[in-house]
Amino acid sequence: MKRYLPFLIVIGVALGTFGSGAMLYRVKHSQLQAKPEATALSANSGSEPTHIRGNPEAPVTLEEYGDFQCPPCGSFAAFAEELLKEYDSRLRIVFRHFPLAVHEHAREASLAAEAAGLQGRFWEMYDVLYREQATWSKAPNVRELFESYAGTIGLNVDQFRKDMDGEQAKARIDSDFARAESLGIKVTPSLYINGQPLDAKDKNPEGVRAAINAALAGKPQA
Amino acid sequence: MTVSRFRTILYIVVAIVAVAGLADATFLSVQALSGETTSCGGSPDCFRVLGSSYAKIGRVPVALLGAFAYFCVFAFATFAAFGYARARTFLIPIVGAMFLATLWFLYVQAFLLHAYCRYCLLSAAITFLIAGLLIAVPPSERRSDR
Numbered sequence: 219m220k221r222y223l224p225f226l227i228v229i230g231v232a233l234g235t236f237g238s239g240a241m242l243y244r245v246k247h248s249q250l251q252a253k254p255e256a257t258a259l260s261a262n263s264g265s266e267p268t269h270i271r272g273n274p275e276a277p278v279t280l281e282e283y284g285d286f287q288c289p290p291c292g293s294f295a296a297f298a299e300e301l302l303k304e305y306d307s308r309l310r311i312v313f314r315h316f317p318l319a320v321h322e323h324a325r326e327a328s329l330a331a332e333a334a335g336l337q338g339r340f341w342e343m344y345d346v347l348y349r350e351q352a353t354w355s356k357a358p359n360v361r362e363l364f365e366s367y368a369g370t371i372g373l374n375v376d377q378f379r380k381d382m383d384g385e386q387a388k389a390r391i392d393s394d395f396a397r398a399e400s401l402g403i404k405v406t407p408s409l410y411i412n413g414q415p416l417d418a419k420d421k422n423p424e425g426v427r428a429a430i431n432a433a434l435a436g437k438p439q440a
Numbered sequence: 441m442t443v444s445r446f447r448t449i450l451y452i453v454v455a456i457v458a459v460a461g462l463a464d465a466t467f468l469s470v471q472a473l474s475g476e477t478t479s480c481g482g483s484p485d486c487f488r489v490l491g492s493s494y495a496k497i498g499r500v501p502v503a504l505l506g507a508f509a510y511f512c513v514f515a516f517a518t519f520a521a522f523g524y525a526r527a528r529t530f531l532i533p534i535v536g537a538m539f540l541a542t543l544w545f546l547y548v549q550a551f552l553l554h555a556y557c558r559y560c561l562l563s564a565a566i567t568f569l570i571a572g573l574l575i576a577v578p579p580s581e582r583r584s585d586r
Contacts, residue, residue, distance in 0.1 A: 224522040228515045231459060235511065239466045246474040288480035290491055318481050405479035418475030 247418070268390060269340050272302050272310035278412060278433045280309060280426075283316040283398045285406040286327035286347045287355050290421075294407045295348040297423060301430070308434060313344065314394040316406050323360045325391065330364040332387035333378050334371065342371040443578050450577045451521035454531075454570055458514035461566040465507035468559050472501035489557035494548045502545075506563060509538050513570060528577070535571050542567045 280301070284291040298311050315331075317324035327347050334343030346367045347354070354363045361382075368378040381387055398408070401415075409416040411429045420429060468490065471477050477490035489495065495502055512534050519527035542564045549556050 220522070224518045224524070227518050231462070231514060232511065235462055235466055235507070239470055242467065242470045243474055246470055246476055285480055290478050290480060320481070405476070405481035407479065418479065419473070421475055421478045 269313045269335065269344075270310050271298075271313070271341055272305075273307040274310060276305075276308055276310040278305070278309050278430055279312055279410075280430065281312040281314065281410040281413075283314050283394070283401075283403050283406060283408040283410075285316055285318050285321055285324045286331065286344075287321035287324040287351065288318065288406045289351065291407045292348045292351045294409075294421075295344070297426070301426070305430060305434075309430060313340075314398065315391045316395060316398040316403060316408070317391065318406060321355075323355060323357075326360055326364070326382075327354070328391045329382045329387050330367070330378075332390050333381035333384070334368060334373055335390075336381045336384075336386065337373050337377065339371050339373055343367065343373075346371060447577055448521050448523075450573055451517045454573045455514050455517035455521060457566055457569055457573065458510050458517060461510040461563060461570070462507060462514060464559055464563050464566065465503050465510050468503035468563070469501055469507050472496075472503050489549055489553055489555055489560055492548075492553055494545070494552070502541075506538075506541075509534060510566075513538070531574065535567070535574055538567045539571045 280298070282291075282294065282298070284294070301309060302311060315328040317328045331340055331343045331347060334340055350363070350367065354360050357363055364382070365375055365379060368375050401408075405418075407421070409421060409426065411426075412433045414429075414433075416426065416429055420426065472490055472495065477495070479491075490501075490503070497505070513531065516527040516531040516534070520531060545560060546564055549560065
């Protein structure tokens with residue numbers, strides 16, 4: 219018996235590891251999977267997107283719930299630019315705010331983007347915020363930086379300052395946030411393609427392209 | 441306590457510590473495979489490290505390779521504890537490679553990413569502990585190995 223004991227121990231640990239890993243994977247996978255937009259009845263608040271990039275009549279809508287202080291969202295923003303060029307008039311991108319509490323300046327960055335949006339420069343501020351993410355994320359006084367970005371993209375800085383503290387910007391963010399919560403979103407970026415959530419494991423260039431191509435071909439996503 | 445018994449106890453400790461490393465690496469592998477590391481909000485401490493390009497070789501998460509390495513260490517340490525002296529000859533190069541990989545990943549976290557993942561640091565501590573324990577194992581006497 220002793221001769222076989224090390225083999226039994228090793229096989230037991232291998233099976234235990236594989237089994238617990240598989241169980242953990244299932245739990246994580248279900249946690250990360252948001253509800254499809256179409257079935258989320260309570261998600262009606264803020265259902266009309268405010269920030270659209272690309273052809274507004276495009277057959278495919280890629281909706282992003284993002285956080286300006288989240289590095290993967292920054293990577294996605296750069297990739298989204300490529301997608302818009304690649305798919306041209308067939309794709310539109312919608313951005314919704316989901317500033318996470320773990321990110322100290324995320325909500326303020328969303329306010330800056332909304333304040334810029336009130337002067338018609340939401341996407342310009344969006345680009346600057348993601349491009350300069352590493353700088354302002356660690357800055358003690360982000361307001362000064364955001365105001366300097368506002369000046370750079372040609373905004374009226376006094377108006378921008380007022381709008382950042384105004385109710386309109388806050389209401390837009392709260393509306394997106396409430397919508398995200400009603401959809402069960404917990405992480406950023408969370409992506410939807412024509413109302414269907416993109417699986418967490420597909421949040422990579424190949425996965426996103428495959429989902430867009432499937433939507434263009436009229437196939438339901440897996 | 442005889443040298444042989446001391447050696448056996450050390451191999452048992454190495455096997456137990458390797459199981460802890462295996463659990464840690466399995467957890468990190470699941471995070472990488474489930475896509476959690478490509479998002480913020482799941483594990484704020486780790487996404488920057490595990491979501492970086494250094495955390496994968498091709499499409500394979502390095503955590504998965506780590507889990508395999510810890511499993512090998514566990515298996516060979518178990519066999520060594522049961523008197524399979526030849527198992528040590530496999531154990532030493534694996535732990536040596538893990539030690540070097542750990543140094544590289546600590547460098548990446550400290551100087552390239554400027555971010556630390558606590559699970560990666562735990563793995564580093566476990567690898568260093570295993571390496572230390574293996575160094576402490578007295579050399580085996582010349583006798584016919586199983």
